[in-house]
Amino acid sequence: ARQGQAEVVYGPGKTVREIADIVERLLRGNDGAVLVTRIEPEPARAVLALLEPVAGLPPGHHSPAARQLVWRPRDPGAGRVTIVTAGTADGPVAEEAANTCAALGIEVTRVNDVGVAGIHRLAARADELRTAELVIVIAGMEGALASVVGGLVAAPVIAVPTSTGYGASLEGVTALLAMLSSCAAGLVVVNIDSGFGAAMAAHRILRKTA
Amino acid sequence: ARQGQAEVVYGPGKTVREIADIVERLLRGNDGAVLVTRIEPEPARAVLALLEPVAGLPPGHHSPAARQLVWRPRDPGAGRVTIVTAGTADGPVAEEAANTCAALGIEVTRVNDVGVAGIHRLAARADELRTAELVIVIAGMEGALASVVGGLVAAPVIAVPTSTGYGASLEGVTALLAMLSSCAAGLVVVNIDSGFGAAMAAHRILRKTA
Amino acid sequence: ARQGQAEVVYGPGKTVREIADIVERLLRGNDGAVLVTRIEPEPARAVLALLEPVAGLPPGHHSPAARQLVWRPRDPGAGRVTIVTAGTADGPVAEEAANTCAALGIEVTRVNDVGVAGIHRLAARADELRTAELVIVIAGMEGALASVVGGLVAAPVIAVPTSTGYGASLEGVTALLAMLSSCAAGLVVVNIDSGFGAAMAAHRILRKTA
Amino acid sequence: ARQGQAEVVYGPGKTVREIADIVERLLRGNDGAVLVTRIEPEPARAVLALLEPVAGLPPGHHSPAARQLVWRPRDPGAGRVTIVTAGTADGPVAEEAANTCAALGIEVTRVNDVGVAGIHRLAARADELRTAELVIVIAGMEGALASVVGGLVAAPVIAVPTSTGYGASLEGVTALLAMLSSCAAGLVVVNIDSGFGAAMAAHRILRKTA
Amino acid sequence: ARQGQAEVVYGPGKTVREIADIVERLLRGNDGAVLVTRIEPEPARAVLALLEPVAGLPPGHHSPAARQLVWRPRDPGAGRVTIVTAGTADGPVAEEAANTCAALGIEVTRVNDVGVAGIHRLAARADELRTAELVIVIAGMEGALASVVGGLVAAPVIAVPTSTGYGASLEGVTALLAMLSSCAAGLVVVNIDSGFGAAMAAHRILRKTA
Amino acid sequence: ARQGQAEVVYGPGKTVREIADIVERLLRGNDGAVLVTRIEPEPARAVLALLEPVAGLPPGHHSPAARQLVWRPRDPGAGRVTIVTAGTADGPVAEEAANTCAALGIEVTRVNDVGVAGIHRLAARADELRTAELVIVIAGMEGALASVVGGLVAAPVIAVPTSTGYGASLEGVTALLAMLSSCAAGLVVVNIDSGFGAAMAAHRILRKTA
Amino acid sequence: ARQGQAEVVYGPGKTVREIADIVERLLRGNDGAVLVTRIEPEPARAVLALLEPVAGLPPGHHSPAARQLVWRPRDPGAGRVTIVTAGTADGPVAEEAANTCAALGIEVTRVNDVGVAGIHRLAARADELRTAELVIVIAGMEGALASVVGGLVAAPVIAVPTSTGYGASLEGVTALLAMLSSCAAGLVVVNIDSGFGAAMAAHRILRKTA
Amino acid sequence: ARQGQAEVVYGPGKTVREIADIVERLLRGNDGAVLVTRIEPEPARAVLALLEPVAGLPPGHHSPAARQLVWRPRDPGAGRVTIVTAGTADGPVAEEAANTCAALGIEVTRVNDVGVAGIHRLAARADELRTAELVIVIAGMEGALASVVGGLVAAPVIAVPTSTGYGASLEGVTALLAMLSSCAAGLVVVNIDSGFGAAMAAHRILRKTA
């Protein structure tokens, strides 16, 4: 696989047939993990059904919550990531991040629902966060959680803005701009709702130390 | 004065002569406070110099830090406001808020430099904040401080975004959108850099209870 | 309940099951009001159906117009709010504000359909408005009603921009920016279509005086 | 002159020499009014100085407040316009509109400083406004004055947003969008700060009836 | 009717029942025209069906192309408007303008499909346009037609940007900004897709001369 | 020179010393034309003064109007471009385009001041335009000229939006979006004020046929 | 056909009946190619069904992938274009470009799936690209492919941004702005997703040399 | 120092006196590095002059190119970063990144002027880049360099958009959006022009492995 990372197929805009063909080609051409991202339940099951009878291919795994298909996930051992979410609505993005991490052999600890409007919830988990190897912070609306976590921990922090919210949230643009403007030094940011991008960045970072 | 509030002259775009004439007219037509806002040191001193020799007018006070002139500030007794800032750069907006409050007879407590990147600084002041009657939170960049304070206190919280920052801060628009999208329920927001607007809103609220 | 306010569940992005579980937990853990906001009629009825047979829970109330579910609304006595709307299209946001107020024990007076294009309609209600304790102004399109009401009354005014309109209304962004730029001093603003946010802010303000 | 309107030279980006040459050519090629717009005091005086000694040209008039030079203004008789402003800061745009009207032979009535934050000021002038032939409304910040005037009068109303204000005013864009979204039916809008454009539109309208 | 204009009900966000009730009230309270705008075929027919059996009401007319219902259209005699469109896609907006004009007693001439990419088509109609009393120009994409027509005719020109186009057209915002920035002096602009607004503005202008 | 095009140094952000050093290196390393763009008069003269005494370098030419320095301009013979401008304010961008063309050996025909508000001016030059080999259209404000020229000629048309105008012109963004949305098929667009980019694109096109 | 180009009907917003009528009129009035663009499969087949029985008309061809109908495609001989895409998702825009080219008699070479994240894929095709007559580069997300190709080849390069991507891709606006800001000199850009516009521009350029 | 990182003072908006006082306090309260960022040459020298005579303080170092003051830079040993720039104009941001790295004990390798318009320049450095421990890519205009480098290397890549460019570059916003939308998986992004932020993020990452 390119750069030692997994091979990844971006699902939107591709037919079931096209996806199955690309996945088959990738599985035969490499021996690393293969992922399909942003795929809805029905086409996902159709891709699996098309590939199941094909000889010589490993089995595929479907995670509807992460909207992903995965073949040949790597064994754990590529480090550990702590994924922090502000609220329930950020769940699907966290699932995308966690499932991608798992496929890459990265273990995941989850810290859910610690949005800053109830700072005591975050405070209760502060010690746990301070020992994290790498933190992915996922938050929508104003995205303030990233700044607070960035100030708490010395580890690398990858901030993922989500499209949660309405009105002035501007479909995630407000959280994106807020995270980029954070007063916590050394935060890094990925695209709106890109749990996938955060996991891939974590993989680049953790591989260094493995 | 209209609605029992002070009479206020917005300085930008007016000549020294125009400002002096308006102030004189307002001082003679009412007996409340009169303010000139957003006035630079030189024209401020020139306005004072023009009005000083005029018979029958009360003395004017110049606050360069607040960029204001004030005549007939009210006596204290109109309540108390706690003004919280994220960093040093938010100082001028806090000065504008504090000086306007003073002119309106509102007492001011200051909690400075408690930006969320060092959440321990805010934590150290949490008890003090929880007893506040009304809080004005002033923050730029991502404006996350407003959400955290909004979650800490049950009192009214007026959030003032500032134009502090660069790039993705978009001259205060990011902090503005973030405060409006805050996950802390019941925050209210005023215009970018409008320490004046926050103080006037505080005055509307505190008068109810006085 | 946190900060003496009601416990609130934001409906979008949660399953009926998840909402029912959270509500049950909140009802058992506190004795204050519990709200679910932005919930459509069908899931709302499904949540009620799930919780009805559960022993030891108080009955829930469904307001389809406000898109809310409420348990244990507080008794009146937490003050009074006057909710002013510009036109019929602003109705749903006003319902959200009014129903939230009711759940918090705040009484509500309604002044409907006084948009500024027919200033006589507003003029006819001016005396009533001048005696209001606190005013929530709800308007879309250009949002001018907030400025006019802000000039009429000395009480706190919370402005709620709505997404009513088309083209240059930019889904409520124009009304939002207009209200923030208002020439009426001391207006405060909440997010687009956030009747809920306005009611929560009113609760913070009124509690001070109760 | 093209279409029976005055010939107009837009000043910015042209040298004094270029402006003088164009004006001379226009004065010799037509017999209507000639205007130079958006010209600062110094270059304005320099243009006049260059053209004064030239034989056969009519005298030019300089209005520093309007930032204009005018030659051969038309005699009054082309109708009457009422120019309404919200505040002192809108003055320069009103001067540009009024001076252009005068050059086109349109008489001007001024109604100043009737911003909607003090609706009584506007109410006091309502009867006068209702008899106007055509109204130009000039307002910055949230531009609400246009909606209120549009609802008061049956005559044509031309709205001019100004760049007055700060923060969420977005250099006049907020007033522009607000005027375009107005709930008062039949308002028409011109570019930000374009007192000139409003006067030219008035001229198109009034000529029909003259 | 207010200001001698027709009474107008904005359809979106109102139930069939609400619309019928408002229309009945307006028909009984005035003797001018009554319009319902932006109403889809099915609710339009339902409103008519509800009101038909009601005694003492005049018959209503439905124009699906204009998305309007009209009662008591005025007799012609309120002047004449020339409506110019750039392309077929601008048709629905032109229908809204034309049907509103008809209801107000304004006669309409149509000049269709003269977009500037084929300037000969416009040139062929130039003489006809030059004699127009008032021109409404309706164009999407880049909206250039307004500038060219504005340069051709001396009459009032009302420009209506439409949401025709894709990508950089930004749902009509590009045409709107382009018309406001037009190099043709004295153009006035209304909201995106607002054929209604243009007709109401025309009515204000034409009434002056009638 | 890379790709057979001239070597070009972008002036802003470089010291006189840095520019002189880069130019010397380029002149010694190639035998094609060398340009410095967007350089103000003073640093331009300083660069020439630094390089003049250096042995073995060809003489440099300074065009203040184009804000460029050129060494070893190519001989004519690389085709011909017709540069069309809407108004005087577009002049500096046209100079940049024309001077770059000249340096590349492209001959230039100029058609100035044919903005669409006076369509007769453009009509008078239509035959000339129809015989052009390639047209560069330079226009600000609403940029409508590009659409009209695009409809008139069958040759390649490169549209250059300029930052001319104010308010809704948004520093050239409106003209840019308008040109991209043009109803004239097959227009291509370059960056705002980029006379340089248009000339380089012309060079790519004309070289094909030379 | 106008300017020697094909006659083109923009499908959206027109009924099947309207399209069929326009196509019939164009086929009878000219002898060049006729295209309908952006038409979905069902209406496309309906238009063909309506026109098939009509005497004297040539047969129409339907390309569902390009969303086009074509009558009387020209014979090859109008030059050759190389169409380069970044990824699978850019396919539909490439189909629109290729099918338009074919209708205009332009031959097409395809270079697919050479996005810059795997620069080796592009490197493997570099020699082929360097010999291209004219290149159309189609890319979404950040659109970086256009800059790299622009640096590789000396031929004309037309960049087409696509709406592929999510979040910060802003429906193609990011790719559009990026291509306009490209550091590769002489790139030209067309509207988002406008494979059609790119082909028409190519036709203007290639006709010069044919 | 907080989180084991250096103490950093953001210069803008602070007086020389304020900066000197804060620096003195930080130097006495910790034993780590202390930085002042974004400080112009004159105030920088004034701060040094104020602190030099103060007993017991270590000497400060001024880097005008990085616009920074540094006290007690750490010894090398905290890893190595490769800083890649697209062009000369990105130099100041690279200096800020490099000087911050040096203060934190991170060694720096520079790869300058490898913008993608001349992909051979980057190709020549590809092997060197592939062995990098961590890469900071600094590019303005369309920011395409980040995507190409992200595809070349498996190491962590931090992308820094710069405000280089004009027009559609939108002061760095285009590069920012492009980097966030990159087709190269696992890129992370910091604020516009924030060489400082990139270095702080690098420090978080490298500390893990040291």
Ligand SMILES: Nc1ncnc2c1ncn2[C@@H]1O[C@H](COP(=O)(O)O)[C@@H](O)[C@H]1O
């Ligand atoms: N969910 C995702 N978000 C962003 N990029 C993705 C995602 N999934 C795959 N990609 C990237 O998309 C590219 C594959 O695109 P494609 O060839 O269309 O499948 C690779 O560069 C992947 O790294």
Ligand SMILES: Nc1ncnc2c1ncn2[C@@H]1O[C@H](COP(=O)(O)O)[C@@H](O)[C@H]1O
């Ligand atoms: N600093 C300020 N920010 C916002 N509004 C202000 C400010 N100062 C005065 N105003 C308002 O501006 C109006 C006075 O404007 P003017 O008549 O131009 O002096 C009043 O409505 C004031 O409440």
Ligand SMILES: Nc1ncnc2c1ncn2[C@@H]1O[C@H](COP(=O)(O)O)[C@@H](O)[C@H]1O
């Ligand atoms: N199509 C339309 N576009 C814009 N405004 C309209 C339209 N139809 C009605 N209105 C205006 O909307 C208001 C009536 O709103 P409503 O009371 O909600 O029916 C009046 O001010 C009308 O002039």
Ligand SMILES: Nc1ncnc2c1ncn2[C@@H]1O[C@H](COP(=O)(O)O)[C@@H](O)[C@H]1O
């Ligand atoms: N150049 C810079 N860019 C972004 N943030 C910075 C910069 N320099 C310092 N900071 C941050 O700004 C805060 C210090 O702000 P202040 O208290 O105003 O000096 C700390 O959180 C620093 O990490």
Ligand SMILES: [Mg+2]
């Ligand atoms: Mg959140």
Ligand SMILES: [Mg+2]
């Ligand atoms: Mg802050």
Ligand SMILES: [Mg+2]
């Ligand atoms: Mg409204």
Ligand SMILES: [Mg+2]
């Ligand atoms: Mg105003």
Ligand SMILES: [Mg+2]
């Ligand atoms: Mg059009």
Ligand SMILES: [Mg+2]
């Ligand atoms: Mg122009």
Ligand SMILES: [Mg+2]
């Ligand atoms: Mg791409």
Ligand SMILES: [Mg+2]
């Ligand atoms: Mg670059």
